[in-house]
Amino acid sequence: MGKIRVAYEYSEAEDKSIRLGLFLIVSGVVSLFILGFCWLNPALQDLQGTTANCTVLSVQQIEESFECTFTCGSDCKGTSLYPCLQIYVNNSESNSRALLHQDEQQLITNPKVGAPHNSSPTPR
Template structure:
């Protein structure tokens, strides 16, 4: 009489256990899938950040390499400019004997009757001969109060020490004569006005020059611009080295600051997760026990 309900109750125990097991498996699958999706998203985000960081570091390294190459190129080119300008301009300027300046006053300017021979080129294998007028300009040197022959520059004295200047040789002699006459007219127009000239103080000043081929202003530019290029290249290299050093210090500081925070988070998060998991397991077991032992109505 009392066994029939028991038998009736035991007939439903197998389906109840099956449904509980199915629920448990579904909950475990959902938990695993959610955790896996979170991990995948986290890895993807971390990978994206890592790729962005790698791209930024690669681009910064390429820019730094280009800046370093530019700095070294500027420094090397400045040294080459020092070498070339020193040989072609600075050396003649330093070795020039026309170092003293004085005032000169025109005495007379004449064109000599005897013209000077010169040669010109008219092609690859063509060479012609012509003549140009020799203009002589005599001046009074105020420093020594004596007569001196005026020349245009140092090259004119070396080529022809009797004439004021050496024109470019050409076939048309009338054009050469008109050029000499215009220069003579300009000297005659400023006959009484003194002008500056250069002479050699180591010898008797029989010859003076009107202009120097390389003066102090040209020498200044020959030294100034290569120096600025050298300093600019050195500044670029120094700034790149400084930025690299500062970035390395920042990375080391970030690593030092990140290590204690990671330790603290790992110590704080892991025990909580474990305790929460244990609590869920204990609650699930208690629910199973109560469902197995509770009688059905």
């Protein structure tokens, strides 16, 4: 049994449609590469933090006290008070004076207070 081979020729409209589709696919891929290299890569590099050296300028203990909730195991939970300790540093990257904070959450909770200064565990 022999195979019958049918040759099919595209019409001019079909040929133009196929070329247009291939052109759109290729231009979309090229656009993604351009977007990735020219816009996304520098934006991602800006998000990465740079290391800086900080020099302590002054340390002050303010009269205010703040609550600190801590856990040190499944049966060990508590709340304690810690004094407000302000540590001012000079940032070598921006050459500016800044208040040192333990983490970003502490900065949001109380922007006036620096790192807690007590013997109890601190929240992380």
